[in-house]
Amino acid sequence: MVDTRTCARPEGGEGSCGAIADMLARLGDKWSLLIVASLGEGPLRFNELRRHVGEISQKMLSSTLKVLERDGLVSRTVIATVPPQVEYALTDLGRELRVPVSHLAEWTTVNTPRILAARAEFDSRAG
Amino acid sequence: MVDTRTCARPEGGEGSCGAIADMLARLGDKWSLLIVASLGEGPLRFNELRRHVGEISQKMLSSTLKVLERDGLVSRTVIATVPPQVEYALTDLGRELRVPVSHLAEWTTVNTPRILAARAEFDSRAG
DNA sequence: GGGGGTAGTCACCTCGAGGTGACCTGGTGC
DNA sequence: GCACCAGGTCACCTCGAGGTGACTACCCCC
Numbered sequence: 001m002v003d004t005r006t007c008a009r010p011e012g013g014e015g016s017c018g019a020i021a022d023m024l025a026r027l028g029d030k031w032s033l034l035i036v037a038s039l040g041e042g043p044l045r046f047n048e049l050r051r052h053v054g055e056i057s058q059k060m061l062s063s064t065l066k067v068l069e070r071d072g073l074v075s076r077t078v079i080a081t082v083p084p085q086v087e088y089a090l091t092d093l094g095r096e097l098r099v100p101v102s103h104l105a106e107w108t109t110v111n112t113p114r115i116l117a118a119r120a121e122f123d124s125r126a127g
Numbered sequence: 128m129v130d131t132r133t134c135a136r137p138e139g140g141e142g143s144c145g146a147i148a149d150m151l152a153r154l155g156d157k158w159s160l161l162i163v164a165s166l167g168e169g170p171l172r173f174n175e176l177r178r179h180v181g182e183i184s185q186k187m188l189s190s191t192l193k194v195l196e197r198d199g200l201v202s203r204t205v206i207a208t209v210p211p212q213v214e215y216a217l218t219d220l221g222r223e224l225r226v227p228v229s230h231l232a233e234w235t236t237v238n239t240p241r242i243l244a245a246r247a248e249f250d251s252r253a254g
Numbered sequence: 255g256g257g258g259g260t261a262g263t264c265a266c267c268t269c270g271a272g273g274t275g276a277c278c279t280g281g282t283g284c
Numbered sequence: 285g286c287a288c289c290a291g292g293t294c295a296c297c298t299c300g301a302g303g304t305g306a307c308t309a310c311c312c313c314c
Contacts, residue, residue: 016236021160023235028152030302034144046261057303062262072245083260083311093241100231107227108150109143114220118199157272173291184273189292210281210290 026071027101031056031064036090039074040098043089073097153198154228158183158191163217166201167225170216200224 027033031053038044038052050061065088068074073094079085090098154160158180165171165179177188192215195201200221206212217225 017161019239020232020235021155024151025155028148028155033148070246070249071242100234103230104227105147108147112146115198119197122197
């Protein structure tokens with residue numbers, strides 16, 4: 001198991017922490033996780049995805065998909081019908097990513113009560 | 128295993144995805160992961176932590192620590208010496224969090240070459 | 255011909271994350 | 285008295301993420 005301490009000490013390659021934080025930040029942005037989760041159920045077209053995700057603007061869906069596609073997590077396939085359709089799907093890489101993410105999701109789900117309790121206690125102390 | 132699809136469909140509790148994305152975003156911010164990794168090696172005082180993390184401003188260290196403390200991931204202990212010292216350490220919750228995070232870190236480390244390759248290919252296509 | 259669905263792009267705006275530097279309190283050493 | 289440490293807070297600034305609405309181009313149905 002890679003220890004997060006490889007992150008803080010330059011000996012482990014100081015870039016690794018940057019890469020990990022970047023990955024977390026990318027998934028932690030407002031829409032990526034929602035999109036990956038939606039595509040996890042199967043391929044979707046642009047407007048299907050838009051309806052599925054909910055209140056996302058065209059611009060944000062378009063730009064978030066572009067980032068995910070660039071990183072090789074999502075594939076974009078133009079289907080030459082009339083009118084042309086565009087299908088988005090998770091790549092193998094995208095599907096594999098869901099495994100560690102689901103661990104973190106599970107941890108979060110299990111521990112949300114503890115976090116909320118800590119927060120409430122902190123706030124009551126701070127006034 | 129909690130599937131990320133609980134995220135997208137309201138039936139699973141639509142708040143869960145928000146909580147997961149929040150967690151990812153919190154860890155994905157510029158400093159949290161670095162701080163958690165540093166404290167993973169043992170408790171540190173404010174300025175020790177500051178030197179350890181690198182080029183972080185006092186304000187950002189202070190505010191990031193406050194958020195982590197509020198969420199119960201980090202503890203803050205004032206030691207009544209002269210001058211008073213403040214020691215920061217991971218709580219049990221913070222230590223437990225490192226497990227799923229290290230899975231994601233491992234995935235990221237292993238797959239960074241694939242991501243970089245995808246990015247390079249995407250950029251070359253796009254010009 | 256007009257309304258609607260397909261998949262977007264472009265220009266503009268807002269708002270908060272993150273950074274900078276000054277300042278504070280209360281020591282200790284010279 | 286003066287400088288310097290610890291551990292911060294406060295006021296101010298910048299810059300980019302994310303949002304809004306208009307616009308494109310093409311086709312189908314009524």
